[in-house]
Amino acid sequence: MINDYPASYYAHTMIEAPVRSPLKGRLDADVCVIGAGYAGLTCALELAKAGVDVVVLEAERVGWGASGRNGGFVSPRYAQDLDAIIKTAGLRQARELFELSREGVAAIRAMITRYDMRGVDLVPGYLHVQRYDDMQNIAKLQNRLAVDFGYEVKTLDREELGCLLSTRRYHQAWYESDEAFHIHPLNYALGLARAAGTEGARIFEHSRVTRLERGGNIKAVHTGQGQIRCKHVVFCASAYMKGVFAPVSSAILPVATYVVATEPLGDRLVAAIKTGAAIVESRRASNYYRISGQNRLLWGGRITTRQSEPAALAAMMKRDILGVYPRLGDFNIDFAWGGLMGYAVHKMPLVAQIRENIWVASAFGGHGLNTATAGGKVIAGAIAHGNDRYKLFAPYKARWAGGMIGRAAVQLSYWKMQFEDKIRETIPPA
Numbered sequence: 001m002i003n004d005y006p007a008s009y010y011a012h013t014m015i016e017a018p019v020r021s022p023l024k025g026r027l028d029a030d031v032c033v034i035g036a037g038y039a040g041l042t043c044a045l046e047l048a049k050a051g052v053d054v055v056v057l058e059a060e061r062v063g064w065g066a067s068g069r070n071g072g073f074v075s076p077r078y079a080q081d082l083d084a085i086i087k088t089a090g091l092r093q094a095r096e097l098f099e100l101s102r103e104g105v106a107a108i109r110a111m112i113t114r115y116d117m118r119g120v121d122l123v124p125g126y127l128h129v130q131r132y133d134d135m136q137n138i139a140k141l142q143n144r145l146a147v148d149f150g151y152e153v154k155t156l157d158r159e160e161l162g163c164l165l166s167t168r169r170y171h172q173a174w175y176e177s178d179e180a181f182h183i184h185p186l187n188y189a190l191g192l193a194r195a196a197g198t199e200g201a202r203i204f205e206h207s208r209v210t211r212l213e214r215g216g217n218i219k220a221v222h223t224g225q226g227q228i229r230c231k232h233v234v235f236c237a238s239a240y241m242k243g244v245f246a247p248v249s250s251a252i253l254p255v256a257t258y259v260v261a262t263e264p265l266g267d268r269l270v271a272a273i274k275t276g277a278a279i280v281e282s283r284r285a286s287n288y289y290r291i292s293g294q295n296r297l298l299w300g301g302r303i304t305t306r307q308s309e310p311a312a313l314a315a316m317m318k319r320d321i322l323g324v325y326p327r328l329g330d331f332n333i334d335f336a337w338g339g340l341m342g343y344a345v346h347k348m349p350l351v352a353q354i355r356e357n358i359w360v361a362s363a364f365g366g367h368g369l370n371t372a373t374a375g376g377k378v379i380a381g382a383i384a385h386g387n388d389r390y391k392l393f394a395p396y397k398a399r400w401a402g403g404m405i406g407r408a409a410v411q412l413s414y415w416k417m418q419f420e421d422k423i424r425e426t427i428p429p430a
């Protein structure tokens with residue numbers, strides 16, 4: 001097996017993945033999907049299931065982008081927070097959007113079972129921990145989720161939380177039902193590709209799309225060595241796409257974020273973290289972590305708008321870990337890697353028909369497992385069955401994301417959020 005994935009804990013523990021040949025020559029299809037992350041693969045799988053002739057073109061390998069590098073945390077909601085969604089879309093539409101995001105969670109679980117995906121290691125449970133003392137804040141959120149969105153969560157006070165996590169950093173928490181979970185993200189992407197292939201989708205790797213010809217009813221999608229002639233094109237290339245089609249690429253800001261995996265930590269890890277749940281800090285610039293299959297701590301956090309990984313990434317993340325769990329003592333970081341998330345200016349996905357029969361399902365930000373799944377599904381539903389559920393995203397248009405200026409603004413706002421977190425965590429509640 002050739003392993004040309006970027007080095008990560010996931011690439012180290014990935015299942016066997018067939019290397020798919022690049023596109024050579026000219027092929028006809030109904031639909032050409034660009035990008036083999038969750039959005040593109042889910043869209044292709046659904047189209048193939050509906051009997052549509054679909055081709056996927058991937059510049060590198062299946063799951064090579066964010067989909068093979070992320071934290072693996074799966075829960076309802078979007079990268080944008082619910083209050084902001086209500087403000088833009090209104091409560092009724094926000095509810096429908098929430099429901100769709102929840103369906104994305106259920107769809108992942110169902111596909112893992114239906115296609116008997118190996119190495120995905122689904123573990124239920126999702127805990128949101130708070131680094132400042134404000135039970136009222138959690139109670140308010142619990143009420144909003146229950147009343148406005150019909151989603152029940154449980155709150156944990158300091159004592160209850162102390163039974164799960166041995167740290168003085170946290171004050172309270174809220175727990176999502178076992179509906180939410182975590183998985184091995186790369187193995188899930190590989191499982192999706194295998195399922196899509198079983199249903200009849202054709203997937204080409206090392207086939208970077210360089211150009212789109214839009215003349216008339218039939219479009220031509222060009223790679224270095226080949227061309228697909230098709231009726232529909234779906235852009236699912238997210239933050240890794242450069243150029244090709246400006247209305248999409250210029251609307252997506254690439255934002256880098258990072259994950260590390262420690263060496264196996266044995267009993268001291270289990271003594272510190274007595275839950276298999278995914279854990280995320282309720283901060284504006286948050287850390288998230290979980291115990292992996294090999295008793296390693298997988299820890300994610302930090303964002304930058306630079307494309308290369310910071311030289312001292314492992315040391316920085318180790319400091320973050322020890323800031324919460326000093327009693328872990330010394331340990332090695334065995335793997336440290338980064339990935340690019342795609343963000344639109346409104347922090348909501350771009351799920352739309354941009355031009356006639358040119359579609360986009362991208363910009364899922366840091367909450368893409370469920371939403372890329374949902375986005376891929378609704379676009380497939382639109383093409384295969386004429387469904388118009390994708391119009392739920394109509395308030396969130398593809399707008400120029402500001403290029404370099406947009407990236408600088410994101411970096412500044414992240415630093416501001418870090419600063420605000422620090423202030424909030426040192427000031428006792430009124």
Ligand SMILES: Cc1cc2nc3c(=O)[nH]c(=O)nc-3n(C[C@H](O)[C@H](O)[C@H](O)COP(=O)(O)OP(=O)(O)OC[C@H]3O[C@@H](n4cnc5c(N)ncnc54)[C@H](O)[C@@H]3O)c2cc1C
Pocket residue numbers: 034035036037038039040057058059060061062063064065066067068069070071072073074075207208209210236237238239240241242244256257258259300338339340341342361362363364365366367368369370372
């Ligand atoms: C480190 C990290 C941690 C994260 N943690 C979580 C998490 O715990 N939970 C969660 O819900 N979300 C998380 N996310 C976000 C989530 O991973 C993404 O939102 C999601 O994977 C996006 O899927 P996608 O299919 O849109 O894009 P991608 O997975 O990025 O796929 C796009 C694909 O398009 C290909 N491509 C690009 N250009 C071209 C071209 N010209 N021609 C052909 N192919 C092309 C790329 O090679 C890539 O494979 C995280 C992201 C990162 C980076």
